[in-house]
Amino acid sequence: MSDTSTRRAVRLAGTVLASVLVALTVLTYLAYNDAFADTKPITVVSPRAGLVMEDGGKVKFHGLQIGKVTSISYANDQAKLELAVNAKDLRLIPSNATVRIAGTTVFGAKSVEFLAPQKPSDSSLRPGATVTAEAVALEVNTVFENLTRLLGRLDPVSLNATFTALSEGLRGNGDNFGQGLVELDQYLDQLNPKLPALQQDFRQAGQVGQIYGDAAPDIVRILDNLPALSRTVVDQQQDLKATLLAAIGLGNNGYETLAPAEKDLTAALQRLRAPATLLGRYSPEIPCTLQAISKALVTFTPLIGGVRPGLFLTNSFPLGAPVYTYPDSLPIVNASGGPNCRGLPNIPTKMQNGSWFRSPFLVTDNAYIPYKPLEELQVNAPDTLQYLYNGAFAKRSEF
The missing domain is CATH 2.40.30 (Elongation Factor Tu (Ef-tu); domain 3)
Incomplete structure (x- = not known):
């Protein structure tokens, strides 16, 4: 009885062990194949x-x-x-x-x-x-397939003749061939840094070609007119020769005339730079000024006689300008404000807003004290002699 129980226990343990081994094998296989991933x-x-x-x-x-x-x-x-x-x-x-x-x-x-x-x-x-x-990625079989297709289209006799001629041409010229490769390498070293500029030129070549394509009819017309132009030049060759000789003589005479004054002409051009610069700055005022003069001639011609002799004037006696005083009347050279046409070429001649029109003026920094016109009569003002010989504040009794 005990032997039978022992054998059953051993069989059961073997079965369990075999099952565990099979389970471990299956789990290992599944884990290796990422079955649980x-x-x-x-x-x-x-x-x-x-x-x-x-x-x-x-x-x-x-x-x-x-x-x-x-x-x-x-x-x-x-x-x-x-x-x-x-x-x-x-x-x-x-x-x-x-x-x-x-x-x-x-x-x-x-x-x-x-x-x-x-x-x-x-x-x-x-x-x-x-x-x-x-x-x-390219595979070896693809390379072999392309190579086999290429070799199948080649004639062995022609290929052998080509290699023979190539070997005969290179025999004894190894040094020259090597020197050529060295020079080619130098050229390529110089060319490589310029490749971006070359690519840019190639890209712009399309635009240039488009421009020439648009101008093709005009270019063809010019080429069609070249025979007539050449015939005209041939027919007028004597006149052309005389014109060229006259131009050469004019150039020689002009050189002989201007050469002695070369330095003076150069100095004159240098001196003209400042006034020319100033004239260029104020050049916008020139057209409107000339147009205003043209209009003024038409507008004011009747006032100065026109077709009838005479002069039409309206006179009045305004107060005089203030007398010179020191240092209030000292000038300042600091005025600026151009170019500006100040409303020209339009010249107003009528009343505006109930008062006579006054032309626009520019306030500049040209005095220490702003100008103020006289608003009352000035009595016993200093005369010219006082300013010239004894100062603005001298008394008349001193003369």
């Missing part, structure tokens, strides 16, 4: 996937694996890759990220790499999104 699907569309891209390929971002390729299918000359990306890593990929299918080596297995742009988007890539691969 939280992944999100992403679809990548590419012109091709590559020969060494298989299910289970790595999906990388910044060089770290963030998922794997679950399936690859082909439709309409395009490869469709289904990716399983870790949910926690998907939030780190910007929505405007691009995809590249590349491998670490030429013969190595390829992987899907997400590339962040220079200006990443603020939003992240959403589950189920479809991304188009921008580039697929």
Whole structure:
């Protein structure tokens, strides 16, 4: 009885141990295949996937694996890759990220790499999104295929003749060929810094071509007129010769005349710089002044006789100007305020607002005390002799 119980216990323990081992194996397999990982699907569309891209390929971002390729299918000359990306890593990929299918080596297995742009988007890539691969790394079989196609179109005899002629031409000219390569390298070193300017010139060449295209009818018309122009020059060659000889003689005579006064002419031009500058500053006043003179001649011609001799005047006796006093009447050369036409060329000749129109004037800084006209009669004012010989405040009894 005890032996039977012992055998049952051993069998039960073996069964439990085997079950545990199987469970551990299954769990290990599932964990290795990311069965318990939280992944999100992403679809990548590419012109091709590559020969060494298989299910289970790595999906990388910044060089770290963030998922794997679950399936690859082909439709309409395009490869469709289904990716399983870790949910926690998907939030780190910007929505405007691009995809590249590349491998670490030429013969190595390829992987899907997400590339962040220079200006990443603020939003992240959403589950189920479809991304188009921008580039697929070149494979050796593609190179061999293109090379085989090229070699199939070449004639071996012609190729051999070409290589033979090339070898004969280079034999004994190695030094010259090497010197040519050195000079070419120097030219390229000088040309490389100027490539941006050259590219800018090429871009502007299109605009220049457009301008010449618009002017093409005029250019063709000029070319059509060239034969007539050439015939005219040939017919008038004697007159043209005489004109050129006269121009040469005029130039020689002018040089002989002006050469002795060269320094004086230069000095005169230098002295003219200041008045010419001042005249240029006040040049806007010249047209309106001339126009005002023209109008004034028409307006005031009847007042000074016109077609009938005589002069029409309105006389009055205004108060005189204030007498000179020191230092109140000392001048200040500090006036400015041009150019300004002051209402010219319009010349008012009628009353405005019930009073006679007074022409506009400019208040300038030309005296220590502002000018104030006399408003009352001045009695016993100093005369001219007092100013000239004894001062403004001398008494008459001193003469």
